[in-house]
Amino acid sequence: MSLWAGVIIASVLVFSWKIFGAYVPQRWLEHPSIARVASLLTVALLAGLIGIQGFTNGGQIHPDARIPALLVAGVLTWRKVPFIIMVAAAAAVAAVLRAFAGWA
Amino acid sequence: MANSDAPAKGLLATSIGVGLATGFYGISFGALSSAAGLDLWQTMVLSLAMFSGGSQFAFVAVAAGGSGAVAAAITSAWLLGIRNGFYAVRLAPVLKLVGLKRWIGAMVTIDESLAVAIAQEKTADQRRGFWWTGAAVYLFWNSATFLGALIGDAVGKPENWGLDAAAAAAFVGLVWPRLKERQALIVAIAAVIVATAVSPFVPAGIPVLIAGSVALIVGFTNWFASSSREVQA
Numbered sequence: 229m230s231l232w233a234g235v236i237i238a239s240v241l242v243f244s245w246k247i248f249g250a251y252v253p254q255r256w257l258e259h260p261s262i263a264r265v266a267s268l269l270t271v272a273l274l275a276g277l278i279g280i281q282g283f284t285n286g287g288q289i290h291p292d293a294r295i296p297a298l299l300v301a302g303v304l305t306w307r308k309v310p311f312i313i314m315v316a317a318a319a320a321v322a323a324v325l326r327a328f329a330g331w332a
Numbered sequence: 333m334a335n336s337d338a339p340a341k342g343l344l345a346t347s348i349g350v351g352l353a354t355g356f357y358g359i360s361f362g363a364l365s366s367a368a369g370l371d372l373w374q375t376m377v378l379s380l381a382m383f384s385g386g387s388q389f390a391f392v393a394v395a396a397g398g399s400g401a402v403a404a405a406i407t408s409a410w411l412l413g414i415r416n417g418f419y420a421v422r423l424a425p426v427l428k429l430v431g432l433k434r435w436i437g438a439m440v441t442i443d444e445s446l447a448v449a450i451a452q453e454k455t456a457d458q459r460r461g462f463w464w465t466g467a468a469v470y471l472f473w474n475s476a477t478f479l480g481a482l483i484g485d486a487v488g489k490p491e492n493w494g495l496d497a498a499a500a501a502a503f504v505g506l507v508w509p510r511l512k513e514r515q516a517l518i519v520a521i522a523a524v525i526v527a528t529a530v531s532p533f534v535p536a537g538i539p540v541l542i543a544g545s546v547a548l549i550v551g552f553t554n555w556f557a558s559s560s561r562e563v564q565a
Binding site for chain 2: 229230231232233234235236237238239240241242243245246247248249250251252254256257261263264265266267268269270271272273274275276277278279280281282283284287288289293294297298301302305306310311312314315316317318319320321322323324326327
């Protein structure tokens, strides 16, 4: 599938939840396990993306300079450093290790 | 209290502050989207039309796997967008919108507009908080995305700038506020391990969806639940 088709279909689908929620009767989503799964699904998908983006490359497990970068990101997030500074710091750690310390 | 504009001004300041803070990391989204291979207009359509940070970061991260991963990128973004549907349900009785306004309201139903709205006591303030925050985030998020995409286009090989590490760090920042409950923390750790472990064996994009199934299992069985506290969508 082309990237443009993906961009448009995904945008429509993400919006569809928002408009669905605005029309659906409240009682439909009140069941505790539905709410719990929805909440945990967000956590699981974002965490899964940490694994893919942090520890794999082209479908192989590939530990490299991203690991120390992620450790720094974790500490800065825990210390409540603003998002953009935390992300920039993680990028800097990986970039510096690759440029000056020969890391992959 | 009744005649005072001070609370409304405070609320406006809060809305703009949240908009600025959130918008700012639109820069990182724009840069990462360019690095993942999306052009400027594809990146902008995601911010203008999808308008949900988690789904956008997920889409570009998974779509970077190549044309075979686009379907999985769509699915990841879509599943991450579910929570906005719950926010819309929660906000509907407060906003009481009809017609076109209901659709515009749906567009800006996101983490931040919900958070500011439900933090207010009076219904009128909840409505203001929702609209002001939604509008501020929309404005700043899209401007910042544009800027970030231009920066991302200019930098060349993403790895040399650590942009692959930045993408992973972005997901750390997005998931962190959701890990207050023990159950969520366990799901997160399991999801990182599962996604990483299955990645050599399944096509690009699929590991994230398999990680999502951890939430289904733990959510429906309610394993590892903390004592009787309600989980918020």
